[in-house]
Amino acid sequence: MEITIEEFMKLNIIIGKILEVEKLPKTEKLFKIIVDVGNKKTQIIGGGAEFYNEEELKGKKVVLLANLEPKVIRGERSEGMLLAAEVNEKPYWLTVENDVPPGSKVR
Numbered sequence: 001m002e003i004t005i006e007e008f009m010k011l012n013i014i015i016g017k018i019l020e021v022e023k024l025p026k027t028e029k030l031f032k033i034i035v036d037v038g039n040k041k042t043q044i045i046g047g048g049a050e051f052y053n054e055e056e057l058k059g060k061k062v063v064l065l066a067n068l069e070p071k072v073i074r075g076e077r078s079e080g081m082l083l084a085a086e087v088n089e090k091p092y093w094l095t096v097e098n099d100v101p102p103g104s105k106v107r
Contacts, residue, residue: 012067013083013106015096016042021054024074032076033057037066038103045078048091063094063106 016035024030024045031054033044044064065081072078084091 010067011065014038014064014066015100015102015104015106016062016064016066016080017102018057018060018062021057023049023054024076027074030074031057033082035062035064035080036102037064037080038101042066042079043077044080044082045073045076046082048084048093051090057093060093061096061100061102063096 014037016037018033019036019041020032020034022032024032027049029047029049031046031049031052033046035042035044063083065083066079068080070077070079083094085094086092
């Protein structure tokens with residue numbers, strides 16, 4: 001499916017810094033993640049718990065889609081989506097290793 005430049009420009013893709021991560025109870029694959037997105041904190045329910053542990057993710061800067069309509073997943077509100085590449089069915093969250101501050105827009 002192709003989208004127009006105008007449709008792409010509506011996406012709010014930003015940098016966030018992971019502040020807190022915990023495995024969602026009663027699931028093997030989901031994390032509850034609190035992310036600093038510059039002007040506020042947002043909660044995201046995201047996969048990858050079978051591949052990553054909480055400690056290795058804290059403090060990482062990640063790329064996320066911030067203007068999704070909130071959704072309740074397993075009883076928890078999710079207000080965005082972490083972007084990832086998938087290799088051999090393993091997600092690799094897109095991270096930033098430089099001094100780009102949380103909330104910075106990806107262009």
